[in-house]
Amino acid sequence: MGGLFKEIYKSRALYLFISPFYILFLVFSVFPIFFSMYLSVHKWDGIGEMTSVGLNNFMYMFKDPVFWQALVNNVAIWLLANAPMLVCALVIAFIINLSIVRFKGFFRIAFFLPNITAMVAVVIIFQSMFGNEYGLVNYVLESIGLDRIAWLNTSTGSRVVIAAMIAWRYLGYNAIIYLSGLQRIPKDLYEAAELDGATLAQTFAKITIPMLRPIILFTVMMSTIGGFQIFTEPQVLAGNKMPYPGTETIVLYMFREGFVYQNYGYAAAVSWVLFIIIGLISVLNWKVFNKSDD
Amino acid sequence: MTGKKIFVHTFLLIGVIFSIFPFYWLVVMSTNETSAIFSFPPRLTFGSYFLTNYNNVMENINFYRALLNTVMIAVVSTTLQLFFNSLTGFTFSKFKFPGSKALFYIMMATMMIPGQMLLVPQFIIIKELDWLGSYKALIIPGMATAFGIFWIRQYALAIHDELLEAATIDGSSKFGLYWRVALPILRPALAFLGITTFMGVWEDYLWPLIVLTDTSKFTLMLTLQQLKSVHTGDYAMVMTGTLLATLPLILFFLVVSRQFIAGIMDGAVKS
Amino acid sequence: MKLKNMSSILLALCLALVVSACGQNDPAPSSNPSSPANESGSNDKITLKMWYWNGAISDSTIEAAKTKFPNIDLQAEKLPSGGDFLTKLTTTLSGGGGGPDIVTMDSWISTMLTYNDKFVNMYDYGARDIQSQYLDWKWKIGATEDDSYLIGLPIDVAPVVLYYRADLFKEAGVASTPEEIKAQVKTIDDYLALLKQVKEKTGSQSGTLVDLFRSIMGQSSENYFDLEGNYIGDKEHVKAAWDASVKAYQEGVTFPYTSDSEKNAAMNNGKISSFTGASWAVGDVISGAPDTSGKWNIAYPPGGVGNQGGSAMGILKSTKYPKEAFEVVKFLVSPENLLAGYKEFGNYPSTPEIYDKPEMVNESEFFGGQNLSSVFGEAAKDVQNAHKDSRDELVINALSAALGSVDAQKKDPEQTWIEAQKQIKRQLER
Numbered sequence: 001m002g003g004l005f006k007e008i009y010k011s012r013a014l015y016l017f018i019s020p021f022y023i024l025f026l027v028f029s030v031f032p033i034f035f036s037m038y039l040s041v042h043k044w045d046g047i048g049e050m051t052s053v054g055l056n057n058f059m060y061m062f063k064d065p066v067f068w069q070a071l072v073n074n075v076a077i078w079l080l081a082n083a084p085m086l087v088c089a090l091v092i093a094f095i096i097n098l099s100i101v102r103f104k105g106f107f108r109i110a111f112f113l114p115n116i117t118a119m120v121a122v123v124i125i126f127q128s129m130f131g132n133e134y135g136l137v138n139y140v141l142e143s144i145g146l147d148r149i150a151w152l153n154t155s156t157g158s159r160v161v162i163a164a165m166i167a168w169r170y171l172g173y174n175a176i177i178y179l180s181g182l183q184r185i186p187k188d189l190y191e192a193a194e195l196d197g198a199t200l201a202q203t204f205a206k207i208t209i210p211m212l213r214p215i216i217l218f219t220v221m222m223s224t225i226g227g228f229q230i231f232t233e234p235q236v237l238a239g240n241k242m243p244y245p246g247t248e249t250i251v252l253y254m255f256r257e258g259f260v261y262q263n264y265g266y267a268a269a270v271s272w273v274l275f276i277i278i279g280l281i282s283v284l285n286w287k288v289f290n291k292s293d294d
Numbered sequence: 295m296t297g298k299k300i301f302v303h304t305f306l307l308i309g310v311i312f313s314i315f316p317f318y319w320l321v322v323m324s325t326n327e328t329s330a331i332f333s334f335p336p337r338l339t340f341g342s343y344f345l346t347n348y349n350n351v352m353e354n355i356n357f358y359r360a361l362l363n364t365v366m367i368a369v370v371s372t373t374l375q376l377f378f379n380s381l382t383g384f385t386f387s388k389f390k391f392p393g394s395k396a397l398f399y400i401m402m403a404t405m406m407i408p409g410q411m412l413l414v415p416q417f418i419i420i421k422e423l424d425w426l427g428s429y430k431a432l433i434i435p436g437m438a439t440a441f442g443i444f445w446i447r448q449y450a451l452a453i454h455d456e457l458l459e460a461a462t463i464d465g466s467s468k469f470g471l472y473w474r475v476a477l478p479i480l481r482p483a484l485a486f487l488g489i490t491t492f493m494g495v496w497e498d499y500l501w502p503l504i505v506l507t508d509t510s511k512f513t514l515m516l517t518l519q520q521l522k523s524v525h526t527g528d529y530a531m532v533m534t535g536t537l538l539a540t541l542p543l544i545l546f547f548l549v550v551s552r553q554f555i556a557g558i559m560d561g562a563v564k565s
Numbered sequence: 566m567k568l569k570n571m572s573s574i575l576l577a578l579c580l581a582l583v584v585s586a587c588g589q590n591d592p593a594p595s596s597n598p599s600s601p602a603n604e605s606g607s608n609d610k611i612t613l614k615m616w617y618w619n620g621a622i623s624d625s626t627i628e629a630a631k632t633k634f635p636n637i638d639l640q641a642e643k644l645p646s647g648g649d650f651l652t653k654l655t656t657t658l659s660g661g662g663g664g665p666d667i668v669t670m671d672s673w674i675s676t677m678l679t680y681n682d683k684f685v686n687m688y689d690y691g692a693r694d695i696q697s698q699y700l701d702w703k704w705k706i707g708a709t710e711d712d713s714y715l716i717g718l719p720i721d722v723a724p725v726v727l728y729y730r731a732d733l734f735k736e737a738g739v740a741s742t743p744e745e746i747k748a749q750v751k752t753i754d755d756y757l758a759l760l761k762q763v764k765e766k767t768g769s770q771s772g773t774l775v776d777l778f779r780s781i782m783g784q785s786s787e788n789y790f791d792l793e794g795n796y797i798g799d800k801e802h803v804k805a806a807w808d809a810s811v812k813a814y815q816e817g818v819t820f821p822y823t824s825d826s827e828k829n830a831a832m833n834n835g836k837i838s839s840f841t842g843a844s845w846a847v848g849d850v851i852s853g854a855p856d857t858s859g860k861w862n863i864a865y866p867p868g869g870v871g872n873q874g875g876s877a878m879g880i881l882k883s884t885k886y887p888k889e890a891f892e893v894v895k896f897l898v899s900p901e902n903l904l905a906g907y908k909e910f911g912n913y914p915s916t917p918e919i920y921d922k923p924e925m926v927n928e929s930e931f932f933g934g935q936n937l938s939s940v941f942g943e944a945a946k947d948v949q950n951a952h953k954d955s956r957d958e959l960v961i962n963a964l965s966a967a968l969g970s971v972d973a974q975k976k977d978p979e980q981t982w983i984e985a986q987k988q989i990k991r992q993l994e995r
Contacts, residue, residue, distance in 0.1 A: 004392055007391065007392050008391070008392050008393075011389070011391035011392065013467075013468045013469065014385050014389050014391050014394075014468065015391070017381050017382060017384075017385040017468070017469075017472070018381075018382045018385050018386065018397065020378045020381075020382065020437060020438040021378070021382055021401060021438035021439075021440070021443060022397070022401075024434070024435060024437060024438055025401075025404060027419070027435075028416060028419060028435040029404065029407075029412065029416075031415055031419060032411075032412035032415035032416050032419070033407065033412070035412075035414075035415040036411045036412060036415065039411075046414070092306070092309060095302055095305065095306060096306070098302065100298065100299050100302065101302060101303070101306070102303070105548070105551065105552075107306055107310065108551050109544065109547055109548060109551065110309075110310040110313050110314055111309065111310070111313050112547060112551075113313055113314055113317050113544075114313050114316065114317075115493070116317075116493065116540055116543050116544060116547070117316050117317045117320060117540065118320065118536040118537075118539070118540060120532065120533070120536055121316055121317070121319060121320040121323065121533065121536065122316050124319075124323075124331070125315070125316045125319055128336055168312070168313075171313075172313060173490075176486055176489070176551075177486060179482075180449075180482035180483055180485060180486045181449065181482075183482040184449065184452045184482075200298075211452075214448040214449070214451045214452070215448055215449065217448065218444065218445055218448040221402075221444070222441070225405050225406055229408055251408055251410065254408065254410065254411075255410060258410070258411070259410075264414075267410075267411060268411050271407070271408040271410070271411040274408055275406050275407050275408065278406040279403065279406050282402070282406060
């Protein structure tokens with residue numbers, strides 16, 4: 001143990017460097033975390049008295065088909081939105097970074113714009129695009145002789161719309177992440193590849209992907225964490241009403257139980273189950289994408 | 295070569311059309327009357343009502359005051375976050391010390407907690423600290439974030455160890471390694487972090503709503519909400535306010551995004 | 566290395582425990598929540614902080630209050646409306662106060678009755694003296710069941726009336742003036758028969774079946790829970806509303822819009838020729854269907870009058886000046902000032918004595934020059950008040966979602982009803 005303390009003392013500057021986060025964590029998060037753990041085994045309407053209910057909240061959750069449906073919806077939307085989006089973002093970043101591309105500044109801002117555009121505008125547009133009777137998309141489908149699609153009335157249809165919304169909002173965002181990651185790759189690597197007569201696809205697969213691995217891990221982790229906390233898109237698209245079929249995510253479910261039905265204890269229990277789910281999937285991601293790290 | 299060039303640019307342009315369209319529509323809506331917003335098929339051309347809408351916004355809310363508040367909070371928050379996150383992220387990426395792994399994983403786990411459930415207890419803490427209504431409540435709890443630290447750590451992994459060793463032999467302190475060696479290499483990463491942090495502060499809504507008590511201290515996002523009433527309102531005015539609140543973000547992005555194509559010293563990163 | 570990891574985790578956990586223990590042991594000073602700024606007694610003015618939202622109280626009324634009470638520094642904070650306002654209020658109350666003196670409350674005031682100890686009992690400050698000025702049903706929404714405790718004075722009401730396209734009704738050969746509709750279309754069955762004819766002759770429809778269901782339930786004298794808190798959402802009055810809505814859908818008289826944009830498009834293109842809506846829906850129609858200007862009318866609704874919305878104003882227990890605060894609230898919601906609110910935002914006043922005043926006349930060109938105010942006034946007096954419960958929202962959401970799936974996913978209505986009831990009962994048993 002003496003050796004350990006010596007080592008700790010030797011690294012004191014490093015502890016100082018990382019301390020801000022942990023001090024803030026102790027002050028602002030530890031009490032809320034314990035509070036919400038305590039809450040998860042209680043019944044509380046948010047203002048009145050708390051009553052202890054043991055593990056009832058968890059038992060109810062595991063038996064509630066609505067909870068399981070929310071989990072299924074969540075995974076479906078997450079996969080539909082994130083997998084294609086991350087691949088496209090990587091390709092776009094790679095292309096913008098090519099030396100032959102002009103107006104790089106314009107493309108950067110253009111692709112990033114969806115992430116800045118206010119949700120109020122986005123919602124009006126998506127509603128107008130995907131309406132059953134008066135949607136632009138159905139209008140186009142009909143005018144080229146195809147059948148209408150009941151976008152917002154079926155689980156699949158509304159999940160596709162939500163996934164499109166998420167992918168659209170975060171495509172440029174992730175492309176910007178990759179773009180800054182691409183700056184880490186030394187130019188001479190590309191030049192050498194070009195001298196060897198490598199095609200764009202070969203350069204992409206052999207140089208870009210391996211060099212970007214830690215950055216890709218970052219985006220995958222963040223998309224997972226974000227994907228299981230999807231909340232804004234399905235909520236605002238449905239307006240004040242209940243979310244469209246197949247689009248109620250876990251956080252929406254939790255939010256409604258807590259802030260609308262005033263079952264704060266139950267909502268806290270849901271949040272802890274969600275925490276465990278995200279944790280498990282993140283560990284999986286870490287193991288898959290982090291082979292050559294550290 | 296030119297064929298490739300044309301193909302690549304066409305591909306990007308198609309993507310750009312999809313990306314820009316809703317923003318274009320936002321601009322269109324802010325130049326039209328409310329009735330044009332709801333009509334079908336929607337009006338896609340500019341109208342002549344922008345000035346009317348603009349004046350309505352200015353009459354109803356103290357826009358520039360809120361803008362000033364928000365810029366101030368965003369600049370302070372972003373500066374603090376860039377410093378603390380990059381210092382911590384760099385430390386985690388390049389040094390091993392007792393407990394470093396465990397501490398790192400604890401930090402990662404904090405990102406996975408759904409934040410909504412922490413709202414009430416966090417409000418209580420702010421109240422106990424007597425920070426209600428103060429910008430401290432907005433700036434200090436978010437000075438260092440797991441997101442930012444994780445991002446910088448992933449980016450800094452590529453910094454050449456030899457570079458750090460050489461600097462240490464030259465007598466550089468650990469902080470010197472961060473300040474003189476790492477920071478220049480981290481510029482593109484800091485640019486991204488700066489943009490997201492600035493945007494995050496700009497668009498944050500729920501937390502400022504709960505901890506700010508004085509309307510004169512409201513941020514832009516809160517003030518914009520004052521334009522809305524419970525039922526129908528002047529939508530064109532709301533859209534114009536929204537557009538005006540977005541423009542500074544775009545400006546900020548344009549200024550900072552040059553850093554994405556920052557030249558990095560040869561040999562600074564691992565091949 | 567393993568041991569080192571363990572020890573650092575332990576260290577972190579210990580620190581965490583210490584801090585959280587401190588947090589929980591801190592005595593919460595619930596008795597004195599006012600901020601130091603309120604206590605600065607440099608002059609004799611007292612400070613009252615008021616929370617409201619855009620469109621709740623006219624800004625000119627607030628200015629008038631400042632003039633009328635020169636010894637009070639009235640700080641009116643205009644906050645975001647809707648759910649955000651409620652979230653801020655709930656969080657502040659959960660966190661033990663530290664907020665405003667006067668708060669505006671929307672129709673969710675009935676859920677606040679459960680926590681009436683957080684509010685000043687307005688009966689203690691002379692609310693009884695002005696009670697007769699207000700609509701009785703509206704007044705009762707802010708009072709406890711035994712009428713001993715009042716947490717809010719009424720501001721506006723939102724009676725639900727029938728909005729319809731007079732031109733299309735005429736074309737279909739059905740009752741088309743407000744008088745004819747009131748006289749001939751009395752029940753929901755009458756309305757459904759009328760809708761059928763309108764659909765056949767003009768191809769236009771009413772809103773969704775969920776809209777219809779909510780509207781019929783709004784007219785009922787019973788909601789989903791009785792006075793003792795027993796669930797009655799599976800009883801005859803609810804099933805009848807469900808069946809009527811399903812029938813309307815099966816006869817093809819409902820228009821299945823999926824979003825507000827689509828509803829507006831349908832109205833603007835003449836696909837929706839009637840729907841029941843609250844008094845505030847006037848603005849929705851005008852901005853949503855600009856091409857149909859001059860063709861709309863409103864009428865006394867078939868099946869009885871419901872109410873959708875309308876706010877009230879109360880005083881938090883944490884205030885230091887309940888008496889002064891009451892005087893301010895009383896002034897803000899006085900009949901003359903509510904009239905100003907109607908002129909400005911179309912909030913229909915809760916004080917019937919002014920309904921017939923010439924200033925109340927509200928002739929809208931969009932509605933073919935009809936005086937909307939007289940229809941609202943007539944309806945407002947007849948509103949059915951049903952007992953509200955904090956769990957109503959849960960039941961309404963579950964039933965609406967189920968009913969919506971009958972149309973959207975072509976589910977069997979009987980089976981869906983049974984499943985929805987099962988789910989609601991399970992949720993309530995918790």
